[in-house]
Amino acid sequence: MTHSAHRLATEEELKKDYVLFVRPAKGFDDTDEATIAKTLKQTRELADIAYKHGPVNIGRTGADCLAQGEDYESIMSKKKLNGFMSVFAEKEKFKAALKEFKEKDAGYSVVASGLTEDIFDACREIGLKPHTVLYSLGVWGKTEILPETDCLKITTLCGHSMVPPKTVRHYAEKIRQGEITIEDAAKKISKPCPCGIFNPARTIDVLRKMTSEQE
Amino acid sequence: MIIDQETCIGCGECVFTCTLDAIVQGDGTADIDREKCVECGNCLRTAECPTGALQQDELAWPRIVRKYFSDNQFKWPEGMRYTTGYGRGTEECKTNDRTGKFKYGQVGVVVELGRPNSGTYLYNAEKIIQTLMQAGAEMGEKSPMTALISDKEKGLLREDIRNERVLSCIVEGMIELADLEKTLNLLKKVSGEIDTVFSLGLVTRMVDGFESPIEPVIHKMGLTVRPNSKINLGMGRPLCED
Numbered sequence: 001m002t003h004s005a006h007r008l009a010t011e012e013e014l015k016k017d018y019v020l021f022v023r024p025a026k027g028f029d030d031t032d033e034a035t036i037a038k039t040l041k042q043t044r045e046l047a048d049i050a051y052k053h054g055p056v057n058i059g060r061t062g063a064d065c066l067a068q069g070e071d072y073e074s075i076m077s078k079k080k081l082n083g084f085m086s087v088f089a090e091k092e093k094f095k096a097a098l099k100e101f102k103e104k105d106a107g108y109s110v111v112a113s114g115l116t117e118d119i120f121d122a123c124r125e126i127g128l129k130p131h132t133v134l135y136s137l138g139v140w141g142k143t144e145i146l147p148e149t150d151c152l153k154i155t156t157l158c159g160h161s162m163v164p165p166k167t168v169r170h171y172a173e174k175i176r177q178g179e180i181t182i183e184d185a186a187k188k189i190s191k192p193c194p195c196g197i198f199n200p201a202r203t204i205d206v207l208r209k210m211t212s213e214q215e
Numbered sequence: 216m217i218i219d220q221e222t223c224i225g226c227g228e229c230v231f232t233c234t235l236d237a238i239v240q241g242d243g244t245a246d247i248d249r250e251k252c253v254e255c256g257n258c259l260r261t262a263e264c265p266t267g268a269l270q271q272d273e274l275a276w277p278r279i280v281r282k283y284f285s286d287n288q289f290k291w292p293e294g295m296r297y298t299t300g301y302g303r304g305t306e307e308c309k310t311n312d313r314t315g316k317f318k319y320g321q322v323g324v325v326v327e328l329g330r331p332n333s334g335t336y337l338y339n340a341e342k343i344i345q346t347l348m349q350a351g352a353e354m355g356e357k358s359p360m361t362a363l364i365s366d367k368e369k370g371l372l373r374e375d376i377r378n379e380r381v382l383s384c385i386v387e388g389m390i391e392l393a394d395l396e397k398t399l400n401l402l403k404k405v406s407g408e409i410d411t412v413f414s415l416g417l418v419t420r421m422v423d424g425f426e427s428p429i430e431p432v433i434h435k436m437g438l439t440v441r442p443n444s445k446i447n448l449g450m451g452r453p454l455c456e457d
Contacts, residue, residue, distance in 0.1 A: 003330060005445035006414045014443050025310040025451070062288075098448075107452030109310040113445045120425055123448065129424030131449030132311040134325065134416045136441040137433070140402065141412040147332050156331050160287035161382050162234060162257050165332055170231035191261050192232075195287075 003159045004113035004197060005136045008152045011115065017202050018094035019113035020055075022046050022083040022101075029108070030081055040079055042106045047076055047084045049104065053097040055086040059196020067190040067200045075196075083108065085196035095122045102126050153206045154189060157199050162192035168207075175211045182207050216247050216258060222268040229262035229269050234285075234382055235334045244268075253334055253382045254282035256289065277375045280337075283359070285382035295362055303327075304385035305358050308418045308447045315455035322390050322429055323418030324352060324398060328411060329383035335411040337363075338377045340384050343413070345370040346405045347388035350398035355387030392419075395432045416445075420457075424449070 004019050022043055024030070029039040051058055051072055059065020063078035065085075076084075088094035094112075101110055112119045116133070123130055139146065146152065147165035155163045171185035180188070186203040216237075218229070223244040230238045230245055237251035238258060259269055274282055282289050284303050290296065307325055308317065317323050326343050329335035340360060347354065348370045354361045365373045390398050395417075402415065417440075419429045433440060 003327065003414065005416055005443065006327070006330070006441070007443060008331070009443070011442050017443075021309075023306070023309045025306070025313045028310075028313055101450065105450075105452070107450070109312055109451040110448045111309050111445060112448055114443055116442060116444045116446070119444075119446050123424065129449050130421050130446050131424075131451075131454070132308040132317055132418060132420050132447040133427060134308045134323075134418045134445040135427070135429065135433075136444060137415040137417060137438060138441055139331065139412050140406040140415050141409050142333075143412055145333050146412060152331055161330055161332060162255065162287060164232060164234045164236075164257065166231040166233065166236060167261075192257050 005134045008156045014115045016089045017199050018088045021085040021111050023109045024083050043083050049100045050086040050097045053093045056089045056201045057196050058086040060084040061195040064194050065196035067198050087199045089201040099126050150210045154203050158193035159197050172210045216252055217270050217272045218245055218247055219268040220244050222266045229258045232258045232262040253285040253380050255285040255382050277379055280376050280379045281381050284384050295359055305355055311447050312449045312451035315457045317418050317420055318457045319420050320392050322392055322395050324388045325416035326386040327414040330414045333411050336380050339409040339411055340386050341372045342405055343386045346401045350401050351394050352388030352390045358387050360386050
């Protein structure tokens with residue numbers, strides 16, 4: 001998920017996009033059966049906290065996610081040692097989940113992606129000290145081959161690049177033709193991204209802009 | 216991937232599901248441009264092919280390398296499952312509060328080729344590897360890309376995979392902070408010599424939580440960082456203080 005640092009959007013749009021994930025460490029949290037059992041139990045408890053605060057998506061690699069219509073209990077019933085991803089469309093909800101993570105002090109690595117200054121502000125308020133940051137210096141090289149910006153704002157929401165620009169254009173056209181609602185189109189577009197990091201709420205906003213501009 | 220020309224009815228339901236526009240609608244049927252296809256499997260999982268014409272054919276080395284890098288639901292072979300076993304990179308900053316991979320005074324350079332939405336041949340990755348080596352970088356450990364280097368002195372990839380195309384791949388290196396300006400200048404130069412794009416990330420330990428030691432260098436060079444980033448919040452225990 002290196003790419004969560006490279007989600008493309010304006011600062012205004014990023015105010016609806018806070019990614020929060022918990023990541024057990026290989027060689028630390030999978031060393032024996034008892035440790036594995038503890039990791040599974042505690043990451044589930046942290047996921048419950050995130051879920052309680054109303055994320056627009058939550059999921060885990062190999063277990064699907066809310067944005068695909070999967071039920072939370074079903075996602076969490078699959079035993080996975082890779083933690084989970086969640087996405088909040090409101091800073092206050094993100095901050096509330098983070099505050100409870102701190103109170104729980106489970107000892108796993110917690111990573112947030114989003115507006116750096118907003119996350120730093122939340123950390124100051126809660127009493128956390130960021131440890132390491134991956135900064136994005138943008139896209140370099142033959143940038144003339146890139147798709148249009150509105151497409152990129154949606155496709156970069158998938159950490160593995162599985163959402164094709166052509167899919168975005170396809171559903172934008174269906175919206176314009178009145179064949180699908182914006183909300184259903186956002187669900188269809190999120191389908192290739194199963195791990196819970198995709199933000200369907202921000203996708204709806206971008207699709208609305210894309211399709212209203214053509215009218 | 217292949218489309219069985221006998222059973223394809225040309226409905227077009229797969230064409231818009233391709234991550235790199237490798238599916239082409241022809242007269243009466245759709246077909247896959249095998250050179251463009253990176254074997255990500257997205258079409259098979261998301262297109263609603265009514266006749267089952269869309270199929271995953273059996274892949275052998277070196278073509279299967281496309282799938283290892285591009286299909287986030289296809290595991291690397293034993294011996295190359297460094298993190299979850301899927302994907303292209305390492306845990307970079309994600310678990311650094313516990314592993315201590317990046318220390319004060321060091322900078323992680325994360326070059327994600329083919330992103331966004333462009334794809335890349337692995338020969339581009341070789342150019343980036345050689346560039347980072349020229350800058351004095353140590354290549355990232357436990358990274359699939361590093362594992363495919365055949366000549367560690369010259370930074371050459373295995374000859375048989377150099378012309379394989381992937382959705383994206385990540386070249387990771389570690390430099391000293393003192394070498395950041397030189398490294399960025401070299402990356403700027405090589406960015407004009409590749410036939411794709413890369414998303415560039417820099418990883419740094421923070422000073423007292425909120426001070427970035429790399430920002431003065433970046434600003435001095437007239438470069439800017441994006442307003443969003445990925446932040447390890449320092450909640451791991453025991454906390455690595457290095």
